[in-house]
Amino acid sequence: MAQHDRYISPFSTRYASDEMQYIFSDDNKFRTWRKLWIALAKAEQKQGLAITDEQIAELEAHKDDVNYEDAIAREKLVRHDVMSHVYAYGLQCPKAKGIIHLGATSCYVGDNTDVIIMREALQLVRKKIIGVLANLAKFADEYKDMPCLAYTHCQPAQLTTVGKRATLWMNELYMDLEEIDHQIGQLALRGVKGTTGTQASFMELFGGDSAKIKAVEADVCAQMGFTKVVPVCGQTYSRKVDYNVLSAVAGLGQSAMKMATDIRLLANFKEMEEPFEKNQIGSSAMPYKRNPMRCERICALSRYLMVDVLNPAMTAGTQWFERTLDDSANKRIAMAEGFLAADAILNILLNVSDGLVVYPKVVRARVMAELPFMASENIMMKAVKKGGDRQELHERLREHAVAAAAVVKQEGKPNDMIARVEADPAFGLSREEIEAELSPEAFTGRSAEQVTEFLRDVIQPVLDANKEDLGQHVELNV
Known part of the structure; x- marks a missing residue:
């Protein structure tokens, strides 16, 4: 039932997924603590400590049913979260309580x-x-x-x-x-390192046998699904x-x-x-x-x-x-x-x-509004081929571009550069000849090829290797 009389993180109510919230939940945390205690007991037993199968079975029987109330009450008394959970686990596992957390910090x-x-x-x-x-x-x-x-x-x-x-x-x-x-x-x-990382407590437990201590650590590591400490x-x-x-x-x-x-x-x-x-509201006022x-x-x-x-x-x-x-x-x-x-x-x-x-259509219209400026070099080359002077045409194009930009910015009118070039006898070009240079597809370089290559060479191998992660869909809470 929702609580409305205290602060609750928006990550919990609005933003984060149930999956991620579970990963950082008390259940996942304290059940993992218990798995680690079980792993330690099994590893220590293998190396000769007096830990029985019955004790380990008792620990495993209660690995998931964390008795939070007992742990909370104990922590209020001793002010130590780990020892409070050792105590609570021990209440559920009276036969095994003496070997929980053995040698560990x-x-x-x-x-x-x-x-x-x-x-x-x-x-x-x-x-x-x-x-x-x-x-x-x-x-x-x-x-x-x-x-x-x-x-x-x-x-x-x-x-x-x-x-x-x-x-x-x-x-x-x-x-x-x-x-x-x-x-x-x-x-x-x-890993299994003891209070200050020296493994001194385990030296005591195993009579100074470093090989057994290293074996315990490697065993715990493997049980928890890791390859190294x-x-x-x-x-x-x-x-x-x-x-x-x-x-x-x-x-x-x-x-x-x-x-x-x-x-x-x-x-x-x-x-x-x-x-x-369909029913989304963009603004309360507009x-x-x-x-x-x-x-x-x-x-x-x-x-x-x-x-x-x-x-x-x-x-x-x-x-x-x-x-x-x-x-x-x-x-x-x-x-x-x-x-x-x-x-x-x-x-x-x-x-x-x-x-x-x-x-x-909007994308195309915005392109066409700017393309006359971008196509100026192509237009100039076409006019040179018809006998124009490259240097003179370059200067005239610069002047036309400045004037056309002023029309757009100061008067709020469409870009009229094409009309200006058409009307300038120095270019000797018809509107059809000019517009032939205004195909947007001619100005995108290798964009399409780059997309194909990037998808093929970089992204597709990732998707092929992770097919189980494809097709995800998310509905947002808000």
Whole structure:
């Protein structure tokens, strides 16, 4: 039942998916703690500690039914979250309570769980980036031949195509995907390292037998689905890991904000729009408005995500010696909300990229309004071939362009450059001859070929390798 008398994060109610919220949920966290305790007990048993199959079976029987009330009551008394959950687990497992957390420090469950959760979250981010790339690949291919104005300095420049511009968005998302893959590939468990990373408690447990300690750590690592542990650490894994991971995720914010900003500007030009639902209201005061609210939300959440990466950066830098606890409260918020923000951004990107609307006639009209300026060199060459003086024609074209621009900007009238050139005897060209140089398709260079090559060589291999991630559709809550 909804609660309306206290703060609830908009990530939970408006933006983040159920999948990502579960990854950072108490259930996932504390069940993972229990899996780690079970893994440790099994590994220690294999290396000769007096742990029975009955004790392990008791732990496994209660691995998912976390008794939160007992843990909460205990933490209020002892002010220690891990020991409160050790106590609560022990209440459910009286035969095994004496071997829960044996030889471990709090970061055995805390840090290892954080790494496991980050990997799960990165995998979900990865899946959704691939879904966006798949949507944009269809869009780019469909519109690879449609000429449109390119813009440098937000001023009309040499033509590109609608599809080619989409590949610019895709290329940055592909770069994000590569960085996400890199972070997934290099994640390592903290492992079984003891209080300050020296494994001293395990030396005591195993009578100084380093081989057994290393075997326990390797066993736990394998049970949790990892191939490696950090080579050295203090009490915690280096907080630079959090910074590296969130930096990769924050890179998505950069790409998403750039794409969303382009779409917002194109919506202003009336060339392209994000999906707009039948009953959607654009403005409470102006019924005609079609505001690009989804792309605006992408930009807002992207700013939050990009700024959030400062938290793990500062946390990594302010750790003292083997560890200080000023990381904990910040980390609980910053890492979870960074991923929730990324998830929210990707949900909107999936929705927007699945329903982008292009207005071909507007795109063409805007091209034709500027093309006479861009075609001036072609017109000049044609006039030279008919006997004109290149230097004189260049100057006359410059004067005509300045005058035509003034008509557009100062008088609000259409571009009349073609009429000016036609009327200038120095060129000796008819309107038909001039307009023959005004085919937009002749000014897009290799745009269409570049789209085809990019999709074939870069994107399609990713889609082929991840077919289970294709066909994602997202309905937004708001």
